[in-house]
Amino acid sequence: MPPVQSPSRGAVDAWRRVGELVDLERCRTATVARELDLSAAQLLALRALKPERPLPMGRLAGALECDKGNVTGIVDRLERRGLVERRPVDHDRRIKVLALTDEGVRMQAEIEERLQTPPAAFVAAGGDDLERIAAVLDAVVAELRDAREPGDACGAE
Amino acid sequence: MPPVQSPSRGAVDAWRRVGELVDLERCRTATVARELDLSAAQLLALRALKPERPLPMGRLAGALECDKGNVTGIVDRLERRGLVERRPVDHDRRIKVLALTDEGVRMQAEIEERLQTPPAAFVAAGGDDLERIAAVLDAVVAELRDAREPGDACGAE
DNA sequence: TATTGTTATACTCTATAACTATA
DNA sequence: TATAGTTATAGAGTATAACAATA
Numbered sequence A, B: 001m002p003p004v005q006s007p008s009r010g011a012v013d014a015w016r017r018v019g020e021l022v023d024l025e026r027c028r029t030a031t032v033a034r035e036l037d038l039s040a041a042q043l044l045a046l047r048a049l050k051p052e053r054p055l056p057m058g059r060l061a062g063a064l065e066c067d068k069g070n071v072t073g074i075v076d077r078l079e080r081r082g083l084v085e086r087r088p089v090d091h092d093r094r095i096k097v098l099a100l101t102d103e104g105v106r107m108q109a110e111i112e113e114r115l116q117t118p119p120a121a122f123v124a125a126g127g128d129d130l131e132r133i134a135a136v137l138d139a140v141v142a143e144l145r146d147a148r149e150p151g152d153a154c155g156a157e
Numbered sequence C: 001t002a003t004t005g006t007t008a009t010a011c012t013c014t015a016t017a018a019c020t021a022t023a
Numbered sequence D: 001t002a003t004a005g006t007t008a009t010a011g012a013g014t015a016t017a018a019c020a021a022t023a
Helices: A009-035 A040-048 A057-064 A068-080 A102-116 A127-147 B009-035 B040-048 B057-064 B068-080 B102-116 B127-147
Strands: A084-088 A096-100 B084-088 B096-100
Touching: A009 A040, A009 A102, A009 B009, A009 B102, A009 B127, A040 A057, A040 A068, A040 A102, A057 A068, A057 A096, A068 A084, A096 A102, A102 B009, A127 B009, A127 B127, B009 B040, B009 B102, B040 B057, B040 B068, B040 B102, B057 B068, B057 B096, B068 B084, B096 B102
Parallel strands: none
Antiparallel strands: A084 A096, B084 B096
């Protein structure tokens, strides 16, 4: 008798659809990035910035799950394109915060519009099923977030 | 009156959970790759190979959605690690097919075991909800596959 | 001529570590 | 001394194009 309950065939089967969807969405994201002439990291960075709330470089590094050293280059290129802006902060002159420029805000909106729109087949599922799906995925997301080790920051915070 | 039916709030909300899940799964995949000392592309390549069916380099390029020129380097590194093998083909001497070595098969099994296991919260949803979820996601996956342009190969075939 | 895989080049991302200027 | 951001370096992925061998 196994020490851990092995998941049912149905659960594994349903989870495989999630895997397929993840692959397709990764592809969709890559396509959107290409269409807008952005790299994958640049697109992630733009999505991590809120128009209202400028973010220190180090926080962006956490969101991108990469070293602060790499963020410098990514931001350099975004800044050269006029999408973001480095700004000093009054209370601590070591810190530079990142803010979206007007064009950056437009670009971000364009990205979100292309990625946030649910596929027709999803909408067609109807409110009842969608509510159940949302509830299940909520629990799954919470579990995966908790399971994530601190080192795996990956967009944390 | 809008030309296209705008999706309901509930649908957009539920779809956002899918987006969060996609992000978390991307992170999980990256973590597994790091743990096994593989790059993201190397992990994708290993997942694209079937133990029974060797794949020509060009087909792998299609599966990875990248140029054949890049596959050469990715396969070089996998071959150096003894995970895959280039083999000639009788009927066309231009072609080299890729086959998993025994160690490659073991590595692939390790990857699949770590990624295919559904989270506890997913299993806990129960057969009824999981069936509905599988049905909806099936339709969504089919739609996204169809919507994909030829250039967006991204694992096609 | 067209195709398969390789080679070459230039750019981006990543990890690591040393460096600066602040604190 | 510790922290925020930069710089430097090396390995890997990507796009593009030219190339060799084969079809």
